[in-house]
Amino acid sequence: MNHTAQSFADRAAQFTLVVRGVEGRWDASSPCAGWSARDVVAHVIETQRDFLGQQGFDLGLAPDLGDPGRAWAEHAEQACDILLQDGVAEREYDGYFGPTTLGATMADFYGWDLVIHASDVARATGQPWSVDEEQAAALTATADGWGEALYSAGICAPPLEVSDDASPTDRLLARLGRDPDWSSEQQS
Template structure:
């Protein structure tokens, strides 16, 4: 059977990004695998190790039995420890070992996608032993693959695919976290609105509205009297939302109109990825 229609967009986005990753790292010489990326604490090798590891988990492979070093400064939570396991176990793998394992994993996952016959709402294992639906798992793998593709592009100075299928998945995933950022984390007042005007390869305008009870919601309609309007390009938006850069490092790429204190609070809490 083929992938369920509601899963197809995620499968296509994942395929596009994973093939781009393979193309990016295939020609690298050994030393280039150690280049730092915008993902805190991770090199090019670490990013690819993470991608391989997560796809192996989607395939149901057992997790490696491995003890993490105690001096990994970027590992600050149980979630981070969980993710680091698949990375650290491959830290001494050579370039040919990395590319061959990536290729083999891609082949296995592509076969899995072609034969997928589970309903999108079927529950499956999620990180840390939790459960998630197949649809959520597909969406998050497409999101994760695109973000890490961009990490690699930044590290290797090969920009591109900011408007690929994975970019649209990433946009939707990141926008889901925006009401919480504005209403709860930044503390926008009740009965207020904040507008986000994003331009570039991927353009959109969204308004986060805070109701009388302080709850946030998001829609695509403009607001006539927003407390704040934040304008930025798509690359800056995703980098801020994924914790790849702080707003204080790119002030020239963000335009603020309205309440500057609230804007600063929103930008300070903008990262929504773990």
């Protein structure tokens, strides 16, 4: 399997674990202002479907978001199946930051998005979520590659300050404008 396709599949599997842990708390507020856990999952599905559709893939009807867990499972299977088709992950195109491949975009942008939004869904629904030092460094390096575009409207808020001894997870969340101390209990 192409390494970028595998990276996306691995991140999708991790997102799936968080989605399975929601246990009916779909309307819980998330760290994304104004978005519930349901909204976050809908966003992930819709943005990936939009990208794949722009690349010429017929994804058919959108999955029913009335059941976000099932919708995600259907979408994730379809997205992974597309990436596994011969030559798809290696297909080159001109991306926002220059020439790239479909696999790289799915792994490094949409896969990155899966990791960060897994945090949003987990924290909205009271699930544990963290990254280790290596994962935090890799995710931060990817974000750094986007420069100021990371802080464009609708992407990430400006970075927040954290203490020097903050965990890798807290440093990553703060780098992306997310309050590491945010919890769903505060929103009730």
